[in-house]
Structure formats: structure tokens, C-alpha cells
């Protein structure tokens with residue numbers, strides 16, 4: 001398949017990694033539909049090729065269903081759910097408030113899986129459902145603690161994604177849980193290891209190399225397999 005025939009839906013692309021992924025897929029000739037939940041001037045300003053822009057808040061099931069219906073009958077080689085939050089990340093779980101911990105679980109674990117379910121029938125044969133996880137979602141690598149609610153939400157996402165993949169075991173697409181590296185974004189902060197372009201370019205390379213493979217893999221932006 002020629003790259004210009006490939007299409008991606010990037011969910012949560014107003015800034016940070018979603019915006020960087022949109023730019024990177026477009027630069028490689030993919031057709032991109034990118035979503036934001038509000039005004040997204042940086043997304044709208046992308047040149048020389050612009051993405052198609054849609055609105056969706058992944059925590060709103062009705063909005064997700066509307067997006068799916070609006071995009072009918074389009075299918076995508078890659079659906080990449082990037083959106084996530086890290087509210088209260090620096091507070092140990094018992095010290096934070098319940099509502100914040102539950103909101104992080106909702107946005108980072110429940111909503112991406114519900115989005116994936118809504119769009120499972122829109123992944124083209126040989127394509128991928130990619131969910132933005134984190135190395136902090138690895139239970140076995142958690143020896144130092146910190147970022148407690150956030151870690152738990154990404155560990156939950158990983159587990160739910162394996163269930164999603166098992167549930168769709170006969171479907172003609174694969175599932176990838178992606179760790180982007182520690183990246184300089186609003187969430188990652190200015191001290192992070194790498195810039196958005198390095199991470200996004202790496203993730204697109206990993207995704208392109210993974211097309212046609214089924215099952216559920218937990219990979220980083222260099223293609224390294226991570227331990228659960």
C-alpha cells in the first residue's frame with residue numbers, strides 16, 4: 001500500500017504528543033483526521049498539508065458516538081487514542097481527593113477503551129488500534145512509586161487493552177499500547193528527556209512497522225517491548 005493511501009485518526013491532537021503525531025503522520029504522506037475537544041489553533045495552523053479536524057471529548061460517550069456516525073463510512077489504518085491527563089500526579093493517592101483520582105482513571109483508562117470499542121469496526125484490515133500508555137503503567141517496573149494515580153490509570157489501561165484485544169481476537173487488526181518516552185510537553189515538563197518531534201517520529205516508525213500484525217503489544221517509541 002502506498003503511504004498516501006494510508007489514513008490515521010489521532011484523538012487528542014490540540015497540543016503535545018497528539019499534535020506532534022499529526023504533524024509526523026502528515027509528513028510521511030498519511031491522510032490524517034485529528035480531533036480536539038475545543039479550539040485548537042496549533043492544529044488548524046499545520047502546513048503544508050492540513051489534517052481534517054473534528055471535535056470530541058473522549059469522556060463524553062454521546063460525543064464519541066456522534067463522531068463515529070459523522071465519520072461513517074470512513075475506516076482508518078490507525079486509530080491512535082492519545083488524550084490523557086495527569087491531574088494530582090504528584091500527590092500520593094491517600095493524600096489526594098477521590099474525585100481527582102477517579103477522573104484520572106476515567107480519562108486515561110475507561111474513556112480510551114470505550115473509544116476503542118466504538119471505533120473497533122472502523123479499523124481497516126491489517127490496521128492498528130493504538131492507545132497511548134506510559135512506561136509508568138508497567139506494574140513490574142514500579143519499584144520507586146510516585147505518580148500513583150497516573151501509574152494506576154495507565155496500568156488499568158494496559159489491562160483493559162488486553163481484554164479489548166482478547167474480545168476482538170478474531171478481528172483483522174492489532175492493538176498497541178505505546179510509551180512515547182519522557183517528552184517535553186505540558187504534561188512531561190521542560191526537564192523531560194526528548195522533544196515531541198523525536199518521540200512522534202519514533203512512534204510513527206514503530207506503528208508503520210507494526211501494520212499487519214495482530215495481538216496486543218506494549219512498546220516504546222523506539223520499538224522496544226516493555227514488561228507488563
Ligand SMILES: NC(=O)c1ccc[n+]([C@@H]2O[C@H](COP(=O)([O-])OP(=O)(O)OC[C@H]3O[C@@H](n4cnc5c(N)ncnc54)[C@H](OP(=O)(O)O)[C@@H]3O)[C@@H](O)[C@H]2O)c1
Nearest residue numbers: 012014015016017057058083084134182183185186187188
Ligand atoms: N509527555 C510525556 O512524557 C508522556 C509520557 C508517557 C505518556 N504520555 C501520555 O501521552 C499522552 C499525551 O500526553 P502529552 O504529554 O501530549 O500531554 P499534554 O500536553 O498535557 O496534552 C494532553 C492532550 O490530551 C487532550 N485531552 C485531555 N483530556 C481529554 C479528553 N477528555 N478528551 C479529549 N482530549 C483530551 C488535551 O486536550 P486539551 O488541549 O483540550 O486539554 C491535549 O490535547 C497522554 O495520554 C499521556 O499520558 C506522555
